[in-house]
Amino acid sequence: MNQPVESRHLCAEFEGLLTATRRRVHAAAVRRRVRCAAERGVRAAVWVAAFVLVLRLLAWLLGQPVPLGIAAAAVLLVLVVLAPVAVAWVRAKAEEPCWREAAERLDLGAGEHNRVAIGLALADGGAATEFGLAAIQDGIASLKRIHDGAPYLEVAPTDWSRLAGRAAAIGLLVLVAAWVGPARPGQEPAHAGGLAAAADTPRAPGREAGSPDADRPEQPIRDRVTDRGQGERGVRAEPMAAAPARGSHTPAAGRTGGGTVAKAATSERSAQTGGENTQSAATAGTQEKDSPKSGTPRPPKESRIAERRSKEEADSGAGVGKGSSGGGSMAAVQHSWSQRAQTAEGKEDEEASDEDVEDEAEESRQRSGIQPSLKDRNESPSRDLGISGEQGPPGTGRGGPTPPKKSRGTASLVLGIPVPDFVRGRLGPGTTKITHERVEPTPMPGEPAQAGAVLPRVGPERPVSPVAIPPNLAEAVRNYLIALHSADAQETVEEQPDTPPEGGASQTEESLNP
């Protein structure tokens, strides 16, 4: 019967000391709940403002009177914000925190190892154990010590930027809604023409009615392609056409044009050079494409050679004064010797190669058949003795990449020469053959050794002096053995030059024993 009385008295003492803390916790809870409600209200106000804007916009588009004015919308927004705040404030005021929460928050704020909350809980539960009573007493002592301390209050920082952003959004939406005024009765909406215009079939800018392009009849695809090609060629030929006007015609430009022509007319060997018009070259190319189909007989070899030589003479400037078409396109300027030499060399090469091909073809015909040419032969694969261990160059058509060759002979016995080995740790394993022979043991003639007593040592015992080896030789042998027995012996030796640098031995040891 004594225990409940004790418990009641203890609880009353706890509550008396926790009153101030509980009040503070309550005030903080009210503030927290009001702030949360305000944030929720502002968030809802954004949606309400957007709804008002949509409503007014729809009324404006449909030409109907707007059911909600701007003033009414503003009142609604204020209500949306303030109503939850008021409700939250009223409810938070009505809900006071319990004593246990106040005790726990006071413990947390003071760092008291839950002494107050433990004491209150044990007093409330009527603890009868020795340790329980001691914990209650400890809790009361702790509470008396810290009852004026600040409780732990969750203070969530207010996100002012987000709040300001939402407020700005509300203001913007209200402004837009106010700007979107109601439509007057009988007035056609301003967007009607726009919608009608939008309903028209869209046209491309270059195909507008009345434009010169629109009046032009539909052009066949082939012609359009030709036009486009001509246009492109015209663009490309523009520098060449403008070159004489600037007085800067160079053989290089002429070579470019000539090269194009030559590619297009390889079989006809009617390469146009110098300042020939590109368009004519293209025309020539088209003609050349058609020429095999037309079955035009090929002129004899002598006439072709003569024609080519005459054209070369014209290209080389000899025909400038003749008024021929080939020379007329060349500028009447002095070529530098280097440019002339380049031009002549190129011509000679082309001529020589062409003649070679024709000569070989003629010889083949005379030998009544196509014979293999020496120039077609590939290089034979290398049979050199390679000891690098690396992958060889790719094969020349006979057997793929060249494998590394094994070193044989005395080269593998010389110290310091890297020896590639396919089986690590064994030098030149070669092939091993084990032969078993059944041989009967046969006694060998000889005299048996006579057993004798162990004799004492004769002469003084002296320390064995090491063999005098030059330090550089000892270092070289040591380096070699380290490299030989390491896992990466081959790579280590390849990285180091023949003569090891200063401190080479220590570097090798470090690399082997990281």
Added chain:
Amino acid sequence: MSEQPKVRPAASADASAQAARFREVFDRLKREVHKVFVGHDELVENVLSVLLSDGHVLLEGVPGLGKTLLARTLASALQLDFSRIQFTPDLMPADVVGTMVLREKEGGGHELAFEPGPVVANFILADEINRATPKTQSAMLEAMQERQISVARRTMPLPEPFIVMATQNPIEQEGTYPLPEAQLDRFLVKLLVDYPAEREYHDILLRTTGTDLPTVEPVSTGDEILAMRRIVRSVEVTEQVRAYAIRLVMATQPGSAHAPAAISRAVALGSSPRGAQGLMLMGKVRALMGGRFAVSCEDVRAVALPVLRHRLLLNFEAQADRVHPDDLVRAAVSSVSELSR
């Protein structure tokens, strides 16, 4: 308001006296251990807490850090039946728990008699426990949990107090087997033995390389240990702290409402209820050592790392990302609030 609290002074004085006695025994054991084992105050305190909480301890660390020395020293400080089992890959379960052997009777004839293994003792040092195969490791399961062994349809209780102190090398080392989860769960704590500090090296060298080697005297008995264990269990735990420990254990279980995202992402298996029991018992020892009569949430937080770290089974992704269980336990601790609501 002006009334004085109606707490019986005698009861409070008794509790204070018991707590003081507990601290005195604890400090005495700690001093004796520190005669030989230098430094690692927190480690020694945790080992003694396990001893007085009626649990088992697993020490993990690289070779040479004094794990075996700590166990041997503690066994020497207690007047207990000490047994050491050196776990090796060829150790068999019968070598641990014992086996039936054929003996000659005095009057003639033979009989099967039980030859107890080294596990039948008060203080077991299971040295390098992860060097044995899981089969042999599992021989300790019944002994550690039920405090008994069963051989050939015969069950024999183990002597009290019974404590297993196991040492193991990190699992990355060669020749080690990971402990089964069931056995890991039976260890109350898993303590990591780290390298000593520079100052502690001086003491180690002075004590171990001189002529006067320190000796450890027995300063406590088995009965005293049992009495201390009863005092530990008398410490109060309120509902707030109990709920906090439960939420903390549940926070280590993926999919739980209290589990943070890091736990759900990295943990395959969380702590069992044994984890909550360990938090309570170790928290009680810590509260007594702090001069308090009830466990606080701070006590639970302080022992969460050694109690829970070996109870988290990480999933494959976490193992591949080398996530450490300690980080996950810290994440769980930081995600649980100690407020009741």
